[in-house]
Amino acid sequence: MKNIKIFSVCLLASGVLLGTSCKKFLEQPALGKLSTEQVYTPAGVDGLLIGAYSALDGTAQDNAALGGGSAWEAAGSNWVFGSVAGGDAHKGSDGTDQTAINQIAAWTLDASNGFLNSKWKAVYEGIARCNNTIKIANLVAGIPDADKTNIIAQARFLRGHYYFELKKIWNMVPYVDETTTNFMVANDQDIWPKIEADFQFAYDNLPPTQSQKGRVNKWAAGAYLAKTYVYQKKWTDADALFTTVIASGTNAEGVAYGLTDNYEDNFGAATKNNKETVFAIQQAANDGSNQISEANNGDMLNFPYNSPFRCCGFFQPSMDLANSFRTDAAGLPYVNDYNSHPLKTDQGLGGVSSGNSFTPDAGNVDPRLDWTVGRRGIPFLDWGNHPGQDWIRAQSYAGPYSPKKNTYYQSTKDTYSDQHSWAPGSANQINIIRFADVLLLAAETKVQLGNLDAAQVLVNRVRARAANPASYVYKYVNAANPTGGFTTETAANYVVATWPAGAFTAMGKDQALKTVYFERKIELGMEGQRFFDISRWGIAQQALAAYYGFDGQFASDVTGASWTPNKNEYYPIPQFQIGLQTVGGASTLKQNPGYN
Structure with a gap:
């Protein structure tokens, strides 16, 4: 999927939650952008879906994160937020390089840490692309019903993934979908039911196989839905679904799930998308596009x-x-x-x-x-x-x-x-x-x-x-x-x-x-x-x-690092985002407990 060029969706996406208004881009010549006529076609809708996939790794062109910041600040691998913060790894390098990671590694970070804002913007950009895909797919004539359902189910799977990312990093986050018109949204609702609904729709409507590697299928949705149950401690629901996925699941090419003989085959580029791959972010190199990203x-x-x-x-x-x-x-x-x-x-x-x-x-x-x-x-x-x-x-x-x-x-x-x-x-x-x-x-x-x-x-x-x-x-x-x-x-x-x-x-x-x-x-x-x-x-x-x-x-x-219970289970909401949604001295976003 990564070797398919990303469609620009700025003219369709709301700039809210991203910290960058699309309006200023619309005031410039639309170089490299698609016209409305191009987007409102079956091929255009699939292009929007490809754009939603392309946001998975959180990066754009020229070593940048989607929405701004450096690419590694919003990496889809979560190497900073998941592994460095969790003790798998040290930040590395030396103490003077990328000092914002030092704070995350030692859990001394506050809401001003720039990595937080870069990750937030990149994930919400992915959500905006999913919402646009769903909205436009429902408006375009000429897409066969089965294809439209497949497209929308893929977009809802991806949206479920993006919100799962937000939920496990920040817990309480604003929820926007394809029907949202007022983007000053509070983070006062538990979004697990919304995430479940997206994965359930994907599980019920995705085919067991897909025509292209990297596209998600029914079984990937089932596995992710079961993982969602685990995070909520819904053990009985998780058990039933895992049993089905383990017994019947296949990758997108129809190969029954299993473990590769060689552990390393899950990481080498020559052996990727194998029988162990349930859902992965696709990467490519030397495909002729000359794009760093x-x-x-x-x-x-x-x-x-x-x-x-x-x-x-x-x-x-x-x-x-x-x-x-x-x-x-x-x-x-x-x-x-x-x-x-x-x-x-x-x-x-x-x-x-x-x-x-x-x-x-x-x-x-x-x-x-x-x-x-x-x-x-x-x-x-x-x-x-x-x-x-x-x-x-x-x-x-x-x-x-x-x-x-x-x-x-x-x-x-x-x-x-x-x-x-x-x-x-x-x-x-x-x-x-x-x-x-x-x-x-x-x-x-x-x-x-x-x-x-x-x-x-x-x-x-x-x-x-x-x-x-x-x-x-x-x-x-x-x-x-x-x-x-x-x-x-x-x-x-x-x-x-x-x-x-x-x-x-x-x-x-x-x-x-x-x-x-x-x-x-x-x-x-x-x-x-x-x-x-x-x-x-x-x-x-x-x-x-x-x-x-x-x-x-x-x-x-x-040395001297410590982790604080009832606070550090989640990261602080980025201060920039709180400020962005502040009107009359009050923000629609509430900071997580324990953070100023």
Whole structure:
């Protein structure tokens, strides 16, 4: 979808909630814009829908976020709001670069933080595009009924996604749809029923397959609706729908949902849109458009520093996350005391160029570690063994690790990377929901309903994939020529097992729930979900305390950080938006509790 040019919808969208009025654009020549005659056609309506898809990654042209700000401020991956804020990762780089993220990482932010306003504007731009699609589709003649229903259902799915984003970040937000005419809307209503209604409509009306990759189908809507139930603790509703999706669901091409043999296939551009893909933000590179925004520029900062990627050293996995991949002699995780079994690192040792030798940790680990975390001495895809500090901007600030899931391969960089700007882009898709996520949400639901054996079966499906040698990382045939292939010798001591029969029942509901939570942490690490999980589970304070306590010994960025209950479950409403809706000294928007 990303390689289809974005239709400009400014002439149809309200400028409210975006901080930019379309009126000033209308006073200029309409260069590059579509006329009303072009829009009010079947092709025009589909173009509007493509525009709604194109807003998913939150970015526009020239490294900008939709509505203004830098692309990474509104990234569809939620690497800042979900992963950095949740302890998956340090901000990275050094303390002087992108200082607004420092406040988010340490939970010292207030309503003036610019990332908040950029994300708000970008998401509401996506909503405006969905609303325009729905409105115009209902006015245009000549669209076959089945096609019109499909278009509207896709737009409502996307609108449900955008509002889900707003809900999990801010909780109470204004709701506007295609019928709204007064855009001074208060944020005094719970919007979960509206989100449910959009996903329910999509589930009831989308076809099971679509003609183009990237378009959502019935089963993606069902999975997202079930996830909506989970966030509201509607366990019985969630259980029934997950059961149906797991048993009958397919991707948009009609391939039955399942787990890929190789965990890494969910992140490489050459293997995207596979049987595990439920809903993903599509990315493209080198498609002839020469548009920077085609290739995930929301994550363009997130490559190793001083490396072949050129920029920029952000989004460094935390030691807390890395330690979570340690396994015991039986191949099971240390759910309760993982930081008591820390991995060996090269923190403070100096990189390869310093001449100091380093032998990677020889203990048992889960192979998902080495597809998630770039660490010294372990193959970094086909770019060579990670050289440690040589690829880290400031170890003492953010630790020894590099991100990996967003990275492209050296052997296919001419196809799957974009080098049009000062930092690279990648054609790797951004996973919003993949089948492993569905299985673990279903397992969480089963535990909440007291069905511990069924929950264990679902968790074991995920662990069995990690235990498959196809998911291991292997050493190079020749480390001096890393694109020359891999041996059959594992890069680390990978020991992973499924939980033995009856384990969940024996441990009881509370510990079984912790075990499911922990599996989500390691399966979905660095995928923008962690903070939203620990917040909805009510464990953010203790989870972040563990992270701050361990990593704070080595990395100064989280020294003294703290998370405040009954406040930091949600982010502050952007002050700019409150001001934008202020008339006579009173705003229609109310700030979230605990924030000034």
